[in-house]
Amino acid sequence: MQDLPPPPDDLLNGASLFLDFDGTLVDLAPRPEDVRVDDALRLLVARLGRAMEGRLAIVSGRAIEAIDRHLGPEGISVSGSHGLELRGADGRLTVPERPAALAALTERARAFGAANPGVVIEEKPFGLGFHYRLVPEAEAASHALAEAMAAEAGLHLQPGKMMIELRVAGGDKGTALATMMKGAGMAGTRPVFIGDDLTDEPAFVQAEAMGGAGILVGPARATGARYRLDDVAATLGWLDAFARAAA
Incomplete structure (x- = not known):
């Protein structure tokens, strides 16, 4: 390169x-x-x-x-x-308007964070971030949950450095x-x-x-x-x- x-x-x-x-x-x-x-x-x-x-x-x-x-x-x-x-x-x-589905998704994300110590759930006005910098082994599970939630709620999936985020599209x-x-x-x-x-x-x-x-x-x-x-x-x-x- x-x-x-x-x-x-x-x-x-x-x-x-x-x-x-x-x-x-x-x-x-x-x-x-x-x-x-x-x-x-x-x-x-x-x-x-x-x-x-x-x-x-x-x-x-x-x-x-x-x-x-x-x-x-x-x-x-x-x-x-x-x-x-x-x-x-x-x-x-x-x-934009905040999707009503985000409230329930936030509760699921919090439960995932509690069950996976070291995964940091970042709650945003129009999305959720799953940060696994402290526990890289949680990458696959974090991505799987974020992908499932995004598909269910019609949200956009955004990868980043040691994190995955779902957010409002547009x-x-x-x-x-x-x-x-x-x-x-x-x-x-x-x-x-x-x-x-x-x-x-x-x-x-x-x-x-x-x-x-x-x-x-x-x-x-x-x-x-x-x-x-x-x-x-x-x-x-x-x-x-x-x-x-x-x-």
């Missing part, structure tokens, strides 16, 4: 920037709730918002409420739940990027999306289709991204260098 080059220093000039959260701005943790955000990252996000003149968005699989808890509502655009939740910089929120990070690019300030610019996971691939493809580029964070693999950064530390360093140069 041919490796990708690092992004050029001027890639963000005149662009719109879209950032994944887990695995991109913060290192992955055994449990989603174990992630901690320090003041330096919050300050960097604020500095990036100024450097990009508002053309900055966080696009995460987490709910918007969880992103706000970690980064604070900085007046930037945010997409949560893999593109299902959208909130513009003006605070206007768009969300959106992904690529559709979120495309919608946000219609907003004031971003329209007519090049989108640059930075992410690490399989869930970020639709956004890499969409960014490329709109004249921009994707940046993969982590080891080389098959991807729709054009550039690559080694890890979270390298990503934060690259973003910090841009923010400093733009200040």
